[in-house]
Amino acid sequence: MFKTPPLEGSSKDAVTIIGAAVKVDGDFTGQGDIIVEGIVHGKLKTDHDVRIGGQAKVQAHIQAANASIAGEVRGNIKVKERLDLTETAKIFGDIETKVVSIAPGAVINGKLTMTKDLPPDLLLPQSEEPPRAKKQAKI
């Protein structure tokens, strides 16, 4: 029935598929991967992966481990690991992710914040103050 393969790195938990012919209203918290082809209003949250299809219209905040978006999303997106935006993706909201891939043609109207951890050698010890410019001696 469901020919769409599960997302990479998916778990044994059940996949939720919101088909093109339904509309979901409310806080949708899934246990496994979520595939959206229809309409969602509210909140979309999972510890696993989210895939938003090309015809999907999502008016919700999204929270997931990984996300792949081809449709329209109006709301903030918070992704723990990787976010893929295809050429048909339209995002109206802020994005927070560690890794992002944006195809040419994708539309983003919002703030993009990268949360990638910095390597330890670039981090300052907490007690140390950031370096300041040396004051020039007055002549």
Next chain:
Amino acid sequence: MYYYLYDTFLAQRKYRDTLARFETRVTDLGIQGKIGRLTMLKNVRELMEQGIRKGAKTIVICGNDDTIFRALAMIVDARVTLGIVPFGGANTVAAALGIPDDAEKAAEALSERRLVRLDLGLVNETTYFLRDCIASLPAVSLECNQQYQVTPLGRTIELQVANLPSGTVETAHANPTDGHLDTTIAHRNFFSRLSRAQMSYIPTTHLTVPLAQPKPLILDGWNTVMTPVTIEVFPEALRVIVGKQRTF
């Protein structure tokens, strides 16, 4: 103690040899017990009550899906273990539980006694189902898990709430030990065929169909409940003997 419940069709001549071999194997394996034979005059309830009164801890249904479904409520309420020996056609439950089709091999599976606790579906807090619940309904907003609503965009929907794989592609994901029921919402296209491309699949623990107009829901292919209904999962409600080849 084992109590073997034979369905009426096992009285047919064609099952005589198979039954004789099965009974010999049961004796060899040391799992013999009392036998109750369903007839036109003795129904499942009567025989089950009789078996439980005599101290049966395991009820072995010798028959098909229909025999199991009719005995289900009593087995759950009496908290006895269910064993299955498939006979005749339509044995989707035995197949899902990994019980071999051959009666002698099924007896061996019984004697190995691999026990699993299965979830059941519970409708309106009164009626159980083991395999699935099916309905053809006008478009209505379904309340899922008491958190969100699913509204079909078409005029009618085919609703299936599955607990156990029944050999169809739609129920292939169903797992009666995962703590939820698998809800499939499908639509019929112009030719009255199910549009698979538009199907939705939602794991649920609690589903409300708030349709005031009475429409039938078919539970396990034989029992009927009318809308409005609340369907929820009843976790680990049924203790059952399974085989090595179970599908979940």
